[in-house]
Amino acid sequence: MTTDATAEEINFDGIVGPTHNYAGLSVGNLASARNANTIARPRDAALQGLAKMQRLRALGLAQGVLPPHERPNIAWLRSLGFSGSDGQVWEKAWKSEPTIGRAALASSAMWAANAATISPSADCADGRLHASVANLQTMLHRILEAEQTERTLRRLMPDEARFAVHPALMPHSVLSDEGAANHMRMAANPGATGVEIFVYGRTAAEIRTGFPARQTLEACHALARRHELDPARTIFARQASEAIDAGAFHNDVVGVAHEHVLFHHQDAFADKAALYAQVRSAVKDFAPVFIEVPRARVGLDDAVTSYLFNSQLLRLPGARALTLIAPTEVRENNKTAAFVAEMIAQPNAAIGQVEYVEVRESMRNGGGPACLRLRIVMTARERAAAAQGFFLDDALAGRLGAWIKTHYREELAPADLADPALVAETQTALDELTRILPLGGDFYPFQRG
Incomplete structure (x- = not known):
C-alpha cells in the first residue's frame, strides 16, 4: 500500500462546444428526450461550464480544461461519401441523411466523465497513471468521440514514463464502455492506494428490454486488466435494472464516491449488501462511510430529474467534511433540497456542505456537474510532467471567456x-x-485538410 502526500484530485472539465444543441439523440436519457428540438443557447452553456470551473478554483481546488471536439464532424461525413467544400458536405448530409447529420453535429463530448476511465498511479502495478478512452459504442453520436479524446489525453499526458493512455476498447456490444461515469474510487486520501469500483449494467450474453444498459462486465474486466489493478482492491458491482429504466443511463446518475464516502440512491445497485461487504473487505486503512438516500425520501424520478447524485463530491482544502457541488435543480426540488439540508446538518456529517452551481443548459441535455468533468488524481511529479496549458488559471479563464463570447x-x-x-x-x-490551449496547429482534422 502506497501513499503520496503530494497527490490531488484535479477535475478536467469539457468545454461546451459551439454546436451545443438539443437533438434528443441519447436513448434512456430522459432530459435529452424531453428537450429535443428546443432552442439551445451555446454561449450560455459554455459560460456556465466555465463559471463552475472558476467556482471550484475559488474554493481552493485545482482545475483543468479539455477542448471541444470538431463538430460537425466533416471528416467522418466525407468517409461516408459526401463531397464538396466543407460547407457543401454539411449541407448535403443534413438534407439527405438527417440521422447521420445530427450525430455529426452533437457536442456531447462536453460530458468529460464519459471520456475515459482513470486509475491513479497508486493503484496500478507499474506505478503509472492509466487512462483508457471510452468507446461509447451504444450511441452513434458518441462513438465518434474516441479518436479525438485519445489525441487530447495524449497531449495532456505525453510522458509515457508516467502516463499510460490506452485507446478505446474495440467498439462492440460485448465491450461496451462508457468511461468514468460507471467507475468510482474510494481511498483514505487521493494519494493512497484505493479501491476501484466498476459498475456495469449487463453481461455480454444478456438481452434486456427497456433502456440500454451501456456498460458490460466484460469491458470492466478488460479495463481492470489493462490498468494492472490489484484484484483484491477491485470491485465489480451491478447497477440495478430499475435505475437504468428510470433514466439512470450511467451509474453517476444514482451514485458518487470520494475518498471514504459512497453517496448513493437506495435503488442504485442490484446487490447493495454485497457491494458494502466487498468494500469493507478490500480496505484496511480507512473506515468506509455509506450514505444511502431512501426511495421513500427521494424517488428515482426525483433523483434523475434533479441529478442529485450527478454532483461533484470533493474535499475543500483543510475541510473536515466533504462538499457536494450540486446543480441548482437539486435546490429547486423540494424532496432533494430537504434531504441535502438534513444530511449536512447532521453532527459530524461526512458530507457537511453543499454548493449549488448553475449548469442549466447542460442539465437540459442530460448532464449535471459531474458529467462535465473527468477526475484525474495526479502526484506533484505527474502534474509537472503534464502539459501545463490545460490547467486553469485566471488568465486562461479570461481568454476562454473572451473566446466563447x-x-x-x-x-x-x-x-x-x-x-x-x-x-x-x-x-x-x-x-x-488551438492557440489558447497547447493543442498544436494540426490538432483538428480540418486543420490538416
Whole structure:
C-alpha cells in the first residue's frame, strides 16, 4: 500500500462546444428526450461550464480544461461519401441523411466523465497513471468521440514514463464502455492506494428490454486488466435494472464516491449488501462511510430529474467534511433540497456542505456537474510532467471567456442547424482555440485538410 502526500484530485472539465444543441439523440436519457428540438443557447452553456470551473478554483481546488471536439464532424461525413467544400458536405448530409447529420453535429463530448476511465498511479502495478478512452459504442453520436479524446489525453499526458493512455476498447456490444461515469474510487486520501469500483449494467450474453444498459462486465474486466489493478482492491458491482429504466443511463446518475464516502440512491445497485461487504473487505486503512438516500425520501424520478447524485463530491482544502457541488435543480426540488439540508446538518456529517452551481443548459441535455468533468488524481511529479496549458488559471479563464463570447452563437434553433455557415464558424473558433490551449496547429482534422 502506497501513499503520496503530494497527490490531488484535479477535475478536467469539457468545454461546451459551439454546436451545443438539443437533438434528443441519447436513448434512456430522459432530459435529452424531453428537450429535443428546443432552442439551445451555446454561449450560455459554455459560460456556465466555465463559471463552475472558476467556482471550484475559488474554493481552493485545482482545475483543468479539455477542448471541444470538431463538430460537425466533416471528416467522418466525407468517409461516408459526401463531397464538396466543407460547407457543401454539411449541407448535403443534413438534407439527405438527417440521422447521420445530427450525430455529426452533437457536442456531447462536453460530458468529460464519459471520456475515459482513470486509475491513479497508486493503484496500478507499474506505478503509472492509466487512462483508457471510452468507446461509447451504444450511441452513434458518441462513438465518434474516441479518436479525438485519445489525441487530447495524449497531449495532456505525453510522458509515457508516467502516463499510460490506452485507446478505446474495440467498439462492440460485448465491450461496451462508457468511461468514468460507471467507475468510482474510494481511498483514505487521493494519494493512497484505493479501491476501484466498476459498475456495469449487463453481461455480454444478456438481452434486456427497456433502456440500454451501456456498460458490460466484460469491458470492466478488460479495463481492470489493462490498468494492472490489484484484484483484491477491485470491485465489480451491478447497477440495478430499475435505475437504468428510470433514466439512470450511467451509474453517476444514482451514485458518487470520494475518498471514504459512497453517496448513493437506495435503488442504485442490484446487490447493495454485497457491494458494502466487498468494500469493507478490500480496505484496511480507512473506515468506509455509506450514505444511502431512501426511495421513500427521494424517488428515482426525483433523483434523475434533479441529478442529485450527478454532483461533484470533493474535499475543500483543510475541510473536515466533504462538499457536494450540486446543480441548482437539486435546490429547486423540494424532496432533494430537504434531504441535502438534513444530511449536512447532521453532527459530524461526512458530507457537511453543499454548493449549488448553475449548469442549466447542460442539465437540459442530460448532464449535471459531474458529467462535465473527468477526475484525474495526479502526484506533484505527474502534474509537472503534464502539459501545463490545460490547467486553469485566471488568465486562461479570461481568454476562454473572451473566446466563447466572440465565437459562440447566442441561440441555436433546430432550423439553424442546417446553415452551412455553421461549419466555417466552428472551424474558425476551434482554430483559434488551438492557440489558447497547447493543442498544436494540426490538432483538428480540418486543420490538416
